[in-house]
Amino acid sequence: MRALQLTAPGVLEMREVPVPEIGPDDLLIRVGAAGLCHSDSFVVGLPFPLREDPMTLGHEIAGTVEAVGGEVTGRAVGERGIVYLCWSCGTCRECRSGNENVCLAAGRTAMPPCPGLGPDGGMADYVRVPANSFVPVGDLDFEQAAPLADAALTSYHAIRGAREQLRPGATAVAIGIGGLGHVAVQILKAVAEDVRVVAVDVTPDKLDLAAECGADLGLLADGETAARILELTDGRGAEAVFDFVGTDPTARLAVESVAPNGAYRMVGLGGGNPGIDAGPAGGPGLPWGATVRKSYGGTKSDLLASVELARQGRLRMAVERFDLADGPTALDRLDHGRIRGRAVLIP
Numbered sequence: 001m002r003a004l005q006l007t008a009p010g011v012l013e014m015r016e017v018p019v020p021e022i023g024p025d026d027l028l029i030r031v032g033a034a035g036l037c038h039s040d041s042f043v044v045g046l047p048f049p050l051r052e053d054p055m056t057l058g059h060e061i062a063g064t065v066e067a068v069g070g071e072v073t074g075r076a077v078g079e080r081g082i083v084y085l086c087w088s089c090g091t092c093r094e095c096r097s098g099n100e101n102v103c104l105a106a107g108r109t110a111m112p113p114c115p116g117l118g119p120d121g122g123m124a125d126y127v128r129v130p131a132n133s134f135v136p137v138g139d140l141d142f143e144q145a146a147p148l149a150d151a152a153l154t155s156y157h158a159i160r161g162a163r164e165q166l167r168p169g170a171t172a173v174a175i176g177i178g179g180l181g182h183v184a185v186q187i188l189k190a191v192a193e194d195v196r197v198v199a200v201d202v203t204p205d206k207l208d209l210a211a212e213c214g215a216d217l218g219l220l221a222d223g224e225t226a227a228r229i230l231e232l233t234d235g236r237g238a239e240a241v242f243d244f245v246g247t248d249p250t251a252r253l254a255v256e257s258v259a260p261n262g263a264y265r266m267v268g269l270g271g272g273n274p275g276i277d278a279g280p281a282g283g284p285g286l287p288w289g290a291t292v293r294k295s296y297g298g299t300k301s302d303l304l305a306s307v308e309l310a311r312q313g314r315l316r317m318a319v320e321r322f323d324l325a326d327g328p329t330a331l332d333r334l335d336h337g338r339i340r341g342r343a344v345l346i347p
């Protein structure tokens, strides 16, 4: 089969590899679509190899069950679905409490094994997955379904954790209208329709996309963005700020525009420093009562909720389709901010 593999730091190659063998608790999935994420770009850009042997990328996987492991019950060949990306242990205290994204087996700072970021992922004709990671999607298009596995899951998780702030009349800010951000705007409108959603991005066409997704207002990011958000909110700031970029400027924007008792959620992994200190909440720093949460992925139930929203037609991914073989081109476009919504590779 074909697989888009990271063969050395910075080197992405289409290779012919054997179809994966599956264990008794696994499924073999024939890939219908695989989404491309900034995390892929991050991994390709690492100066060291993540694995010694070539690794197939792809953690947003949609496809059809091709084979079922001997010990698996309740799954059948031909079922259509997506793959939950936290391959957590399923038995620890956190997993049993429904917090699979912070599985104890991953330790304090790691993340549970994730296809395409350790185990082989879905940018291939076939992928082996643990059977309990499979989530049926009914008749959703694969290219619509694949981005649910991360873009929707991760956005939904961050938003669910800020529900207390998302009361009628509140303002929510989404910074960065890319793969996650354009989905987050729709999720905000779906779960908290009386909340005003303000989209922030550096390019006008991303703000157009945000408007199509239901954003009430778009702000082109510049040095005045925090001041504009304060102006819009009587000087208080936004009750919830979701940063899907995570660089120094966006982290500071979040701190400077979140309201007292508001929620600042770090989602984008840009390594930015929000510059929070423990002093009095004067000036542009973090106001009293505001919380900061570093948000990783989501829980299985967050994924089920995301699938449900998509099946109800309330989530619609903006998708740019690429042939699997054109993965490197898609990655290059993503790196240059030229993907509208999500790039999806079709084997």
Ligand SMILES: [Zn+2]
Pocket (backbone or CB within 6 Å): 037, 038, 039, 040, 059, 150, 151
């Ligand atoms: Zn991702």
Ligand SMILES: [Zn+2]
Pocket (backbone or CB within 6 Å): 088, 089, 090, 091, 092, 093, 094, 095, 096, 100, 103, 104, 105
């Ligand atoms: Zn666990």
